[in-house]
Each structure stands twice: as C-alpha cells, then as structure tokens.
Amino acid sequence: MMAQSKKLEVRHEQIDTESAGQRIDNYLVRILKGVPKSHVYRLLRSGQVRVGGRRVAQTYRLQVDDLVRIPPVQVSTASEHRVVPVGQALPVLYEDEALLILDKPAGQAVHGGSGVSFGVIEQLRRQRPDARLLELAHRLDRETSGLLIVAKKRAALAALHELMRNGGIEKHYVTVVSGRWMNPRQHIRTPLYKYLTGDGERRVRVQADGKPAHSIVTLMRRWETVSQLGVELKTGRTHQIRVHLTHQGFPLVGDDKYGDFALNKRLAKEAGLTRMFLHAARLRFAHPLTGAPVSVEAPLPPELQAFLKHLDASEVRDAGEAV
Known part of the structure; x- marks a missing residue:
C-alpha cells in the first residue's frame, strides 16, 4: 500500500535569537520534519525558499527578524511516522x-x-x-x-x-x-x-x-x-x-x-x-x-x-x- 502524503501550506517564519546564526539549510531540515535533505536543497536551488523576498544560498546564515518563506512541501506520512526511538540514555x-x-x-x-x-x-x-x-x-x-x-x-x-x-x-x-x-x-x-x-x-x-x-x-x-x-x-x-x-x-x-x-x-x-x-x-x-x-x-x-x-x-x- 502506497504511503499517503500531506500537503503543507505556504509558511512564513520570523527568525528569533535562538535561530539566528544558523545556516538556512540546517534550519529547514530541523523545522521540516520528515522532508529529505535532498528535497530541502532543491527548494533552495530553485528559489522557492526566500528570505525577505529574495533567493539565498544554502550557506546563508539567518539573522534576527529575517522572514523566511517556505513553500508547500509534500511530506510522506511514512517518513512522518518513522519515529526516532528514545533508546538508552546517552551518557x-x-x-x-x-x-x-x-x-x-x-x-x-x-x-x-x-x-x-x-x-x-x-x-x-x-x-x-x-x-x-x-x-x-x-x-x-x-x-x-x-x-x-x-x-x-x-x-x-x-x-x-x-x-x-x-x-x-x-x-x-x-x-x-x-x-x-x-x-x-x-x-x-x-x-x-x-x-x-x-x-x-x-x-x-x-x-x-x-x-x-x-x-x-x-x-x-x-x-x-x-x-x-x-x-x-x-x-x-x-x-x-x-x-x-x-x-x-x-x-x-x-x-x-x-x-x-x-x-x-x-x-x-x-x-x-x-x-x-x-x-x-x-x-x-x-x-x-x-x-x-x-x-x-x-x-x-x-x-x-x-x-x-x-x-x-x-x-x-x-x-x-x-x-
């Protein structure tokens, strides 16, 4: 049975002090749960992700109050529910x-x-x-x-x-x-x-x-x-x-x-x-x-x-x- 997918709406995220200084590719991987890194990079290369209305490279470091436009993204429900196990406490x-x-x-x-x-x-x-x-x-x-x-x-x-x-x-x-x-x-x-x-x-x-x-x-x-x-x-x-x-x-x-x-x-x-x-x-x-x-x-x-x-x-x- 094929995995269903869920379509996300366009999002606009304003960067706070905790996210400032992070590379935008790493930021997107963190907030787009279940989306493969390869797809994140395609979104950046194609200009679908924008900061303040402009394209940015994957190495761009976010600044406080940047407004990030994130396009609709297909998220596989199979990936979405592939939960990371709690596992043994890390020392x-x-x-x-x-x-x-x-x-x-x-x-x-x-x-x-x-x-x-x-x-x-x-x-x-x-x-x-x-x-x-x-x-x-x-x-x-x-x-x-x-x-x-x-x-x-x-x-x-x-x-x-x-x-x-x-x-x-x-x-x-x-x-x-x-x-x-x-x-x-x-x-x-x-x-x-x-x-x-x-x-x-x-x-x-x-x-x-x-x-x-x-x-x-x-x-x-x-x-x-x-x-x-x-x-x-x-x-x-x-x-x-x-x-x-x-x-x-x-x-x-x-x-x-x-x-x-x-x-x-x-x-x-x-x-x-x-x-x-x-x-x-x-x-x-x-x-x-x-x-x-x-x-x-x-x-x-x-x-x-x-x-x-x-x-x-x-x-x-x-x-x-x-x-």
Whole structure:
C-alpha cells in the first residue's frame, strides 16, 4: 500500500535569537520534519525558499527578524511516522545551561543522513522534547567513540564555532595503529582533499591542493607490531587522524576505510576487536559564555581496554611508555 502524503501550506517564519546564526539549510531540515535533505536543497536551488523576498544560498546564515518563506512541501506520512526511538540514555559527562558533552558510543552516527535514519542528535532531541535548542557543535566519525559537544543555546553554538576556528578547543584522541611508531612527538602537516568514490562514498586523501591540516602525535605505548598514540587535533578535517596516520604508513587498527584489512580480520578473530580503535578522550576549552575553564575526559570503552589487555598478554612491550 502506497504511503499517503500531506500537503503543507505556504509558511512564513520570523527568525528569533535562538535561530539566528544558523545556516538556512540546517534550519529547514530541523523545522521540516520528515522532508529529505535532498528535497530541502532543491527548494533552495530553485528559489522557492526566500528570505525577505529574495533567493539565498544554502550557506546563508539567518539573522534576527529575517522572514523566511517556505513553500508547500509534500511530506510522506511514512517518513512522518518513522519515529526516532528514545533508546538508552546517552551518557552525559558535563552539562550546564549552555551546553552538554556526551560520551558517544562507537557505531552510532552523530546525525541522520547518508543511509542513516537517525543519529545521536535526533535521539537526544527525542529524549529531551522540552529542550528549546540542541545542536551539534562539531562532528565525530560514526566509528569513533568519545566526547561530543552539543550546544543548548544559539549564542553558545556561535561562540563554540568561533573557538574551533581559532584553535581555542583542545581535542585529544587515543588510537592504536599498525606498526612501531618511533618518534616521541611528531607534528604532521599535510593538506587533505575530500572526494567521493565511484559508488558515492565520502573519502579523504593527502593532496597538495587540499585544505591545511595539522595533527600532533605523541607515543604512548609500543608493542612488537602495534603502537598506542595520543593525537591532538589542531584542525578538524574529515577523517584527519585516519588519513594522516595512514599516509605515514601507520593505519588505525579496525579502520574499515583506510586500514589494513587483513590485519583487521585477524584482530577481530584473535582479539575480538570489531571496531576502529579511535576515541575522543579529552576536551579543554574556555566556556563559550562565561570564559571559565572546561576540562572533560572520557575513559576508554571496555572493548578498547580489553584490546590493550590482549596486547599486553600476547606481545612484548618495549620503550614506548604511557605519558
């Protein structure tokens, strides 16, 4: 039986302080429940969405008192009733009136799209229906676990983005790579270029005309065949740690996009490691509204701790020591 559809009337929305500063494409995705992103972009490209009577690009940032015209949109009732499950409570490690910091599980996308019907942010909104605003301040790969900042106020979101642009947020990760990493501390500055594969999957490679990217790598521990590293991100490019380290000849264990696939298969069988070993472990920054210092740490998930114990039991550890 075919899904019925409901036709919306022309809407005019006036932008308040909570929505000011948001990109119009993200704003439309948020208020047009059940409408695919691809359709939202078509509405923008065709000029059917207007701000103050004029066309705007999808990157336009809304301002207070902007009047947004939203045309009639066909909304599938099947999509409309595809409810995001409440699910298990997401672990919150820090929260105040302006923001919260989650410990995201591995395997869960931060938002819906690209074949994923919902992600962390949709689930969080479902769990907190009375929240006026919940917006991602940054992203983590689906396969990565660890600290994720969510803004609860528009002013906090804008300030967090400004902090990130200016390098004001320290982001520290922990990973295990294939190979014996020797340098106690190394800066990697190689530009990264984002592209799509033939089947439409997003990938990144080192390329001279790519965007500048800077990672600082610290040796934590080293075994016979693998090494545990700490990585501080000075920029936040897509797949930055994965591509930087793979380009150096040290792919992340468990990485199903850039890794050593034969090694991954062996580690899954011998050590039970079925995910990528990459964890966002520590964040430090000045609070976006008060300026007070914020420092949050997320412990390694049990499956990653178990893998380190397996390494200690099965391989000889050498001069690389924890810092």
